Structure formats: structure tokens, C-alpha cells
Amino acid sequence: MNKELITLRHVMFSYENDEGAHTEAALKDISFSVHEGEYIAIIGHNGSGKSTLAKLMNLILQPTEGELVIDGISITNAPLSDDTILQVRRKVGMVFQNPDNQLVATIVEEDVAFGPENLGLTSEEIALRVKSSLEMVGMTDYAGHAPHKLSGGQKQRVAIAGVLAMRPACIIFDESTAMLDPQGRKDILATMKRLHQEGMAIVHITHHMSEAIEAERILVVDDGVLVDDGTPEDVFRSPARICNFGLEVPQGADLVARLRQKGVKIEGDCLRADDCVREILAFLKGGTFR
Amino acid sequence: MKTLSLENVSYVYGKGTPFEKEALHGVKLSLPQGKIIGVIGHTGSGKSTLLEMLCGLLPPTEGRVLFDGADMYLSPKDAALEDMKKDGYSGSPFILSLFYHKYWKKAYALRLEEKQARRFQIGLVMQYPEYQLFDETVLSDICYGPKNMGLSEEEAQKRAKSAAALVGLRPELLQKSPFDLSGGEKRRVAIAGVLAMEPDVLVLDEPAAGLDPQGRKNIFDAIATYNQTTGATVILVSHSMEDLAKYCHQVVLMHDGTVVKTGSVEEIFSSSLNLQSYGLDKPQITYIAEQLIKAGIPLLGDLFTVEGVEKALLDYIKGGENK
Numbered sequence: 001m002n003k004e005l006i007t008l009r010h011v012m013f014s015y016e017n018d019e020g021a022h023t024e025a026a027l028k029d030i031s032f033s034v035h036e037g038e039y040i041a042i043i044g045h046n047g048s049g050k051s052t053l054a055k056l057m058n059l060i061l062q063p064t065e066g067e068l069v070i071d072g073i074s075i076t077n078a079p080l081s082d083d084t085i086l087q088v089r090r091k092v093g094m095v096f097q098n099p100d101n102q103l104v105a106t107i108v109e110e111d112v113a114f115g116p117e118n119l120g121l122t123s124e125e126i127a128l129r130v131k132s133s134l135e136m137v138g139m140t141d142y143a144g145h146a147p148h149k150l151s152g153g154q155k156q157r158v159a160i161a162g163v164l165a166m167r168p169a170c171i172i173f174d175e176s177t178a179m180l181d182p183q184g185r186k187d188i189l190a191t192m193k194r195l196h197q198e199g200m201a202i203v204h205i206t207h208h209m210s211e212a213i214e215a216e217r218i219l220v221v222d223d224g225v226l227v228d229d230g231t232p233e234d235v236f237r238s239p240a241r242i243c244n245f246g247l248e249v250p251q252g253a254d255l256v257a258r259l260r261q262k263g264v265k266i267e268g269d270c271l272r273a274d275d276c277v278r279e280i281l282a283f284l285k286g287g288t289f290r
Numbered sequence: 291m292k293t294l295s296l297e298n299v300s301y302v303y304g305k306g307t308p309f310e311k312e313a314l315h316g317v318k319l320s321l322p323q324g325k326i327i328g329v330i331g332h333t334g335s336g337k338s339t340l341l342e343m344l345c346g347l348l349p350p351t352e353g354r355v356l357f358d359g360a361d362m363y364l365s366p367k368d369a370a371l372e373d374m375k376k377d378g379y380s381g382s383p384f385i386l387s388l389f390y391h392k393y394w395k396k397a398y399a400l401r402l403e404e405k406q407a408r409r410f411q412i413g414l415v416m417q418y419p420e421y422q423l424f425d426e427t428v429l430s431d432i433c434y435g436p437k438n439m440g441l442s443e444e445e446a447q448k449r450a451k452s453a454a455a456l457v458g459l460r461p462e463l464l465q466k467s468p469f470d471l472s473g474g475e476k477r478r479v480a481i482a483g484v485l486a487m488e489p490d491v492l493v494l495d496e497p498a499a500g501l502d503p504q505g506r507k508n509i510f511d512a513i514a515t516y517n518q519t520t521g522a523t524v525i526l527v528s529h530s531m532e533d534l535a536k537y538c539h540q541v542v543l544m545h546d547g548t549v550v551k552t553g554s555v556e557e558i559f560s561s562s563l564n565l566q567s568y569g570l571d572k573p574q575i576t577y578i579a580e581q582l583i584k585a586g587i588p589l590l591g592d593l594f595t596v597e598g599v600e601k602a603l604l605d606y607i608k609g610g611e612n613k
Contacts, residue, residue: 047472
């Protein structure tokens with residue numbers, strides 16, 4: 001296992017209401033680690049605390065109780081210096097749901113350059129980073145375009161390039177595919193996969209189970225509690241349990257689970273469509289049912 | 291119940307400016323009454339422009355939008371001239387102009403009345419409608435629409451309560467502030483606000499975007515129930531092919547401002563149509579079923595929902611046992 005990049009130790013978080021009193025905890029006693037180069041998906045129903053978790057990992061919020069360690073820096077509820085916050089944000093980038101909220105310039109190139117420019121780098125270094133970041137997300141051809149004329153998926157990729165230009169070790173995607181059409185969604189997933197292969201740690205928060213199974217590891221959050229942490233196969237083993245959390249299993253796995261209930265003995269996990277086809281064929285051609 | 295149709299409709303944004311862009315081109319569409327109609331298409335294919343036009347918010351640059359047989363965007367001028375023709379006025383422009391004003395005034399008043407009535411006959415749920423919530427309690431927020439229709443307080447509350455029940459909001463939430471609810475609950479309040487006006491046509495732009503699977507199911511179930519109990523026509527845009535396959539009676543496929551195909555779920559998701567070339571996809575379950583058929587397993591029936599494919603496979607297995 002690689003080095004720990006982000007570690008949460010018994011983290012508790014509650015928002016403050018208008019009177020400054022703490023409301024019910026949004027996160028209760030959460031402990032886990034994100035390792036270097038790991039690809040994690042976080043799933044949970046609306047209001048389960050997923051986004052709060054993402055905001056903690058990017059230091060938009062600080063834990064109310066417990067400890068958060070990011071790249072060796074310990075963070076508790078004590079006030080932090082601006083330097084520390086910047087240092088952490090440079091390590092952990094974030095891509096939001098709506099790309100329009102994240103694009104600032106009128107030309108793609110300039111938008112990607114916005115982050116590095118603020119780091120006080122030389123212009124050669126900035127140009128280099130912009131070029132390589134756009135290459136990584138496959139948007140080099142659009143460097144001179146206006147962001148608002150791009151499709152949703154393309155805008156989102158420009159937003160990712162902007163984060164990449166900061167050279168983070170981890171990128172958090174907070175429902176970054178929710179507003180996109182099927183093609184845009186595919187593009188972003190492919191980009192995530194590519195970044196992961198290049199050694200970037202990915203944390204993907206999503207409501208689409210078919211996207212979550214692309215990760216190496218899935219965390220399930222339910223009402224502020226981390227209720228499951230394992231491989232996609234482990235997490236989706238019991239459809240009934242997943243439904244209890246307000247979630248669902250991918251259609252292929254759902255089909256196989258239903259068939260099993262009717263006494264059809266199909267083996268395997270069948271999370272991905274192709275696995276599902278293979279296992280059903282293996283069963284049917286095996287002739288055991290005839 | 292009222293029918294909606296489009297006749298050769300085009301729309302150009304920023305006409306006459308350097309940023310001119312054609313969003314719709316020669317769209318012909320007739321929306322069957324009482325059905326749930328899904329609209330699919332990639333980002334920028336013209337879906338939202340189409341919806342706005344159907345709701346009476348965007349007059350087409352060309353063509354006509356007919357609601358209940360009447361042109362929705364007929365100008366008072368054209369209406370007045372038509373009425374004059376009907377009454378037998380003809381002849382020189384001078385003769386016409388003597389009576390035109392009277393006709394125009396009448397036509398204008400009528401158009402205005404129709405327009406106002408239409409606001410309640412066609413209900414629009416915009417994208418992320420939870421941002422429109424504003425009132426102190428959930429109940430009064432849902433009552434806002436019905437009250438604007440001129441209904442009494444009791445009648446408005448009655449409608450609000452039944453709409454809230456329809457979308458699955460627990461009665462104890464009605465007295466809470468809408469801002470204290472979860473995302474899925476807020477969305478349901480916003481939709482209930484439109485349902486409470488009991489529109490003949492319900493138009494929804496991505497009603498389930500950003501919701502968790504359970505929340506998505508709740509919303510779609512509520513829409514389907516509204517359609518069944520009232521017979522209202524429902525038009526909805528969604529990027530979730532799985533949900534559309536499960537709930538829609540008909541699907542309209544849009545691409546680059548034109549309607550490529552209108553048909554049943556089966557016709558749209560069948561293998562003959564290459565959805566990927568339109569930036570779209572099939573439901574995963576349909577992909578699985580098609581792969582099985584390719585491998586020589588003859589599956590019949592509804593191959594667009596998990597339940598359908600389950601039944602098809604069980605039928606096939608049983609058929610094998612009986613041999």
C-alpha cells in the first residue's frame with residue numbers, strides 16, 4: 001500500500017446555525033485514509049454527508065472534533081494559518097458539480113493558467129503547465145476557445161485542467177458528472193481513469209452506481225456514518241443492504257440478484273455489463289439447467 | 291385535456307447579431323395526449339429551447355406552436371386581421387383601418403386572457419427547481435401557485451396537501467421551513483408546487499438531476515402517478531436513459547436542433563438506431579440483453595428494464611426445461 005495522503009481520525013463535523021449553536025452532526029466519528037494514487041468512490045444518499053466530507057478534505061471546512069492529516073499536516077479545530085491552507089489546497093484539488101462555477105477566464109488557456117499564475121511561477125513554467133494539463137484532459141485543440149461556448153463535458157474537462165495545473169496529488173470530484181449528458185459523463189470518467197493511471201489519487205463522489213464501480217475502492221456514507229468501505233464487489237454484494245442506504249446496484253448486478261432469488265445459479269459479481277453477459281452465458285451454455 | 295403540437299418550428303438566438311445561432315430547425319412534433327414523453331439529446335441539441343417554447347415562454351422565429359388547436363404565439367395584430375376577415379371585412383386598406391383598432395383591442399384582451407390561463411394549464415418544472423423555494427413554510431410555498439390561480443385559501447391548502455402526499459412528503463414537513471429540508475425533499479416541494487396547480491400538461495427539465503437513486507425513484511413515481519390519475523400529458527427531459535426506458539410511453543430524440551426520431555421506447559433504444567452517434571447511450575440492461583441475443587440466446591419482450599430482461603431470461607430458461 002502506498003503512503004497515506006489524507007487520513008481522517010475519528011472526525012466529527014457539525015454545521016453551526018444562525019445563533020452559532022451546533023446542529024446535528026453531519027459527520028460522526030469518521031476514520032479512513034486515502035493513499036497516494038488510489039481511486040476511491042464515495043456514495044451515499046442526498047444529505048448523507050458526502051459533500052461535507054469532500055469539503056473537509058479540501059479544507060473548505062475544518063473538523064469540529066477529531067484529526068485530519070493531509071500530506072503530513074495535522075488539522076484539528078484549531079485556527080490555521082493561510083499558508084497551511086494554501087499548502088493543503090495545492091495538494092488536494094477539487095472539481096465541482098457545475099463547471100460554470102469554476103471557470104473564471106474568457107479563454108480556455110487563460111482559465112487553466114489562473115491557478116499557476118497565483119503561485120508566482122515564471123511564465124515559461126506556467127505555459128508548460130497549461131500545455132501539459134490541457135493535453136492530459138484532451139482539450140489541447142480548444143486552448144484558444146471561449147469556455148462558455150464549449151459543451152458541458154468539455155467545460156468540465158477545462159475545469160479539471162485548471163486543477164491539474166496546480167500539480168495536486170489528489171483530485172476530489174464532487175458530483176462532477178451530475179449535470180452532463182451521457183457522452184460528457186463518459187469523457188470525464190475516461191479522464192479520471194487516465195489521471196489515475198498517471199499516479200493521481202482520485203476521490204469521486206457520485207450518485208451513479210455505474211460510475212462508482214470504476215473505482216478501486218468504494219466508501220458508503222449513510223447519515224454521517226461510514227457504513228461500508230471495500231472493493232466494488234464487496235460493497236454491492238447485497239442489493240438489499242445497499243437499497244437500505246437509499247442507493248441501488250448497477251442494472252446488471254440487479255438482474256443477476258433477481259435471477260438468483262428465483263433459483264437461477266449464476267456465479268460471479270456481474271457489476272460491469274460485460275461480466276454480467278459472460279456469467280449469464282456461462283450459466284446458460286453450461287447446460288446445468290436443462 | 292389539451293393537445294400540443296409544433297409545426298415547422300425554428301428558433302434562432304441573437305438573430306441579426308454576429309452571435310446568431312440556430313437552436314431549432316424545422317421541428318415538426320405532435321405530442322400525444324395523456325402520455326409521458328421523454329426528450330433526449332446531447333447538451334446543446336435544443337431540448338431546453340423546445341421546452342420553453344412548449345410552455346409559452348419563447349415565441350418561435352418561424353412556424354407555429356399549437357395548443358388546443360390554437361396558435362399559442364398568434365400576435366394580436368394577426369388575430370385581429372383574421373377576425374375581420376371572418377366578419378366579412380375586405381376592401382381597401384382605408385376601410386380596414388377604420389375598424390382595425392376595435393378588433394385589435396378585442397384580440398389583445400383575448401390573447402392576454404389566454405396567456406394567463408395557459409400559465410396554469412401548462413406547468414413547468416425548471417432545472418434545479420429547489421432554488422425557487424422562498425416561503426416561510428413548505429405548505430405556503432406549495433400554496434403559492436394555486437393561490438395565484440385565484441383559489442380560496444382552503445382550496446389551495448387542500449390541493450397543496452394532496453400534491454405533497456403525491457410526491458411523498460411527510461405531513462410533518464409541511465410546517466417546516468423549506469430551507470431546513472434535504473436536497474431531495476426540497477426538489478419534491480418545488481414539484482408539488484407545480485402539481486398543485488393541476489396543469490393539463492406537465493413539463494419537466496431534468497427533474498431528477500443530482501438526486502440519489504431513491505430520490506430519483508420517488509420523483510419519477512410521483513410523475514407517473516400524476517399522469518395516471520389525472521390523464522395529464524407529461525413532457526420531460528432527462529439524461530438518464532434507464533429512467534426514461536422505465537417510465538416513458540414515447541421518446542423524442544433530438545440532435546443539433548432537429549427531431550431525429552419520435553417513437554416508443556422500443557423503437558428508440560432498439561439496435562437499429564445508433565444512439566452513440568448522437569452522444570447518447572442505451573440503458574445498461576439493454577446492452578446486456580443485446581449481447582446475450584448476439585451470443586445466440588433468443589430473448590423476447592421488454593428488453594429495456596431490469597424486470598423485462600429478468601422475465602425474458604426466466605422464460606427462456608423455462609422453455610429449455612420443458613424441452
